Amino acid sequence: MLSRLLVRLLNHLLASESWATLRLRPFAGQQLAIAGGPLPIYLQVTEHGLFGALEAVESPAVTITLPADFPARLLVDRGSLFASARLAGSADFAETLAFVFRNLQWDAEDDLSRFVGDIAARRLVQAGKSFQAWQGQAAENALLNLAEYATEDSDWLASPREQQAFGDAVSQLRDDVARLEKRLQRLS
Numbered sequence: 548m549l550s551r552l553l554v555r556l557l558n559h560l561l562a563s564e565s566w567a568t569l570r571l572r573p574f575a576g577q578q579l580a581i582a583g584g585p586l587p588i589y590l591q592v593t594e595h596g597l598f599g600a601l602e603a604v605e606s607p608a609v610t611i612t613l614p615a616d617f618p619a620r621l622l623v624d625r626g627s628l629f630a631s632a633r634l635a636g637s638a639d640f641a642e643t644l645a646f647v648f649r650n651l652q653w654d655a656e657d658d659l660s661r662f663v664g665d666i667a668a669r670r671l672v673q674a675g676k677s678f679q680a681w682q683g684q685a686a687e688n689a690l691l692n693l694a695e696y697a698t699e700d701s702d703w704l705a706s707p708r709e710q711q712a713f714g715d716a717v718s719q720l721r722d723d724v725a726r727l728e729k730r731l732q733r734l735s
Contacts, residue, residue: 550590553588554590554599554600557590558597564651567647568595568597570646571592571647572594572595572596574592574639574640575592577640578601578607578608579604579610579640581613582610583611583614583617588600589602607636608636608640609644629645629648
């Protein structure tokens, strides 16, 4: 069930990107396993450069191991998801899969326009992007506020002023100790 859903999603994305299917066609018949969720997913490249679902694979040409938090990374930070994924197996096939998955883009506006029209789809996508940017800015502001609270208003961390004062006090103490040592050397 999950693999069939993933295959439909991937094939929908691949169908709109002819370069991706052209890159996958030479690997027709090759099988891959995706591990990282509750159930492993097994796929096979078709002669059209698309994917087909398999029940199981004894020895896949490539195994992709995703981190445990991959659903969150997929939504929030795709770059870190691709950086933390591990690929094992055939180097050529793995390189092609990595390139395709890294560069595959969903044209949400095109898909939405079929249901609500071009103008409404454009506005919905723009609203979604604005909302996403607003969420990112809100998260950044929250982290900055927490950092300011931790350094300025609480005793969790020393503020930059306190760190500078401490550094100055240590330098002054070092100089005083050096002068005291010179005095002691003169007396003896």
